[in-house]
Amino acid sequence: MPISAFLTDASLCIGCKACEVACKEWNEIPDDGFSWSGNSYDNTRALGASTWRHVLFLEQKQPMGSQLAGIDEPFRWQFLSDVCKHCANAGCLEACPTGSIVRTEVGSVFVQPDICNGCGYCVVSCPFGVIEKRPDDGRAFKCTFCYDRQKAGLIPACAKACPTESIQFGDLEVLRQRGKKRVEVLQERGYSDARIYNPQETTVGGIHALSVIFGEPEAYNLPPAPEVPTVYLKSAWTSAFISAAIILAIVCAAFSF
Amino acid sequence: MKTAAKPKMTEERLEEIRKAASETTKEVLAAQYSPRKPPAQSEQSYYGLAVLKAPAWTWEVPLYFFLGGIAGLSACVAFVAQFFRSDPALIRVSLWGALLGAAMCPVLLIADLGRPTRFLNMLRVFKLRSAMSLGAWILAVFSGCAFLAVVCFELLSRGFTNPLWTSLLWLGESSAAAVGMLLASYTAVLIGATAIPVWSENRKLLPVHFLTSGLGCSAAILELAGFLIPATQVLGFAASGIETLIETFLEVRKRPVDAPLHHGKSGTTLRIAGLLEGPAALLLRVFWGSVPAGRYAAAVCFLIGALLSRYAWIWAGRASARDPHVLFHLQRRT
Numbered sequence: 179m180p181i182s183a184f185l186t187d188a189s190l191c192i193g194c195k196a197c198e199v200a201c202k203e204w205n206e207i208p209d210d211g212f213s214w215s216g217n218s219y220d221n222t223r224a225l226g227a228s229t230w231r232h233v234l235f236l237e238q239k240q241p242m243g244s245q246l247a248g249i250d251e252p253f254r255w256q257f258l259s260d261v262c263k264h265c266a267n268a269g270c271l272e273a274c275p276t277g278s279i280v281r282t283e284v285g286s287v288f289v290q291p292d293i294c295n296g297c298g299y300c301v302v303s304c305p306f307g308v309i310e311k312r313p314d315d316g317r318a319f320k321c322t323f324c325y326d327r328q329k330a331g332l333i334p335a336c337a338k339a340c341p342t343e344s345i346q347f348g349d350l351e352v353l354r355q356r357g358k359k360r361v362e363v364l365q366e367r368g369y370s371d372a373r374i375y376n377p378q379e380t381t382v383g384g385i386h387a388l389s390v391i392f393g394e395p396e397a398y399n400l401p402p403a404p405e406v407p408t409v410y411l412k413s414a415w416t417s418a419f420i421s422a423a424i425i426l427a428i429v430c431a432a433f434s435f
Numbered sequence: 436m437k438t439a440a441k442p443k444m445t446e447e448r449l450e451e452i453r454k455a456a457s458e459t460t461k462e463v464l465a466a467q468y469s470p471r472k473p474p475a476q477s478e479q480s481y482y483g484l485a486v487l488k489a490p491a492w493t494w495e496v497p498l499y500f501f502l503g504g505i506a507g508l509s510a511c512v513a514f515v516a517q518f519f520r521s522d523p524a525l526i527r528v529s530l531w532g533a534l535l536g537a538a539m540c541p542v543l544l545i546a547d548l549g550r551p552t553r554f555l556n557m558l559r560v561f562k563l564r565s566a567m568s569l570g571a572w573i574l575a576v577f578s579g580c581a582f583l584a585v586v587c588f589e590l591l592s593r594g595f596t597n598p599l600w601t602s603l604l605w606l607g608e609s610s611a612a613a614v615g616m617l618l619a620s621y622t623a624v625l626i627g628a629t630a631i632p633v634w635s636e637n638r639k640l641l642p643v644h645f646l647t648s649g650l651g652c653s654a655a656i657l658e659l660a661g662f663l664i665p666a667t668q669v670l671g672f673a674a675s676g677i678e679t680l681i682e683t684f685l686e687v688r689k690r691p692v693d694a695p696l697h698h699g700k701s702g703t704t705l706r707i708a709g710l711l712e713g714p715a716a717l718l719l720r721v722f723w724g725s726v727p728a729g730r731y732a733a734a735v736c737f738l739i740g741a742l743l744s745r746y747a748w749i750w751a752g753r754a755s756a757r758d759p760h761v762l763f764h765l766q767r768r769t
Contacts, residue, residue: 217482224484234481269630275568276553277560295556296549298491299567302629302752307487316549396763399481403766407628408564410635414627418620418642425646426616429512432669433519 181285183350184387190344193257200339227312230321243369262321264386273303286323305404480759489756495543497745504649506536507615514612537578566625583607619649633755648741655734679713701750711740
């Protein structure tokens, strides 16, 4: 079975938020608040329990390729639809103590809502800050990669609703190649800081939701080198065992007098 | 009333403002103040918003960390005391401490769940790579061992002497001691192996702190129960001594990632906790350790400090999750 993936292209996104709307309607997600952030046109702020697609609006004092901004100083307005990365080595999946979070046959990371008991350990184990506990429900939620739609042979709701094909859905290897080619094309056209965001060299081991972005990933709040937190287990346990041995020795010494 | 509070606006007042402003400008120039440089490429973030999600755990979890530490180390103290044929009354208090702790822990953990009725799902799988899964099993096994030890101890002390009870007591006590050590330390591994920078960057320090703190607390409870024997004094000295070292280490080592351990609500709480567990308890023992009041005071100091410290570490995690720049800095460094 091929591995499903997203390729979200910032150079094609127009910030229409159709993906956010489609995702909410298809998955019947409750509202994520009706407050103004003051951050450009972005009032959703971040991915969360009730925000499974999030369109970022970046206002940067940098030129966009050779485009003229129409004002004196360089300026660019960028958009990108962010989503759960469905990591090859997923922190949430590793952390889940109930086995609620599983890897599906399409390679996605899925939270089974009938198993999750809301312990909250996945929340602190996601290096991307995606999964979150919904306070009124108690369970943890995130993008399902429209597993129900994929099972029925349909593409995810966000990709289906995207009017510019900024969100592309398909096989991981195909999209990796397509992303690479797209970056080459963009660079040829003068967008010298175009790059693909796919942290494959880290312990996360690559993601299934790639993005074509401009400039550093930090500007999109994408961690430049995310690590799956299980890599910290070995040193933490080593310290725990050494400390336990020392503590036991102290207790023995105290009572042997 | 509203008109009275409003300052009278006159031309003179405007002149005053102008003069004050120009004086301030001179001061600023004299101080050679320069505006902050525009952020470097690595210091950018998305409107300064958090990358990570803050821990959703409520007040029950730090309290559980505290009680789990006491229960685990009490079991360890009971086993060692039994091994060295110490006062049976002390062993009894320690064993009951372990059992009561083990009884309260699941209540706290279940109360913190988003879906408390599904708590049994915790035992649906056994995952070594998930400290939370391992912890649920550790707590379950510990409760069983502590229960076995208490039952056998009470039977034996009531005159039901039977070689079976004796061997079961040893089995219960030794396994409760071993699993108790895990119970007191896995919580440190649990938060150490997360994406939260201040926790994961202190993953080696946290188990030392949690175990020492658990040891000091179990000794403090014995002292407060009236066991003012040399053994509890030695344990009190050792625990507050190690805590003083940890506190000093944290104060000396200044890393950007440790900012929540020094500033804000978590920083203040952790400092107070560190002082109580470390220097305060240690000095009380050094100067008034020979009188019962001094030892009681040291014990209470240590207990309060240990409890506060667990809350401070959870709050530090929340503060750490909110800071995107520290996260980026850490990831760019390596």
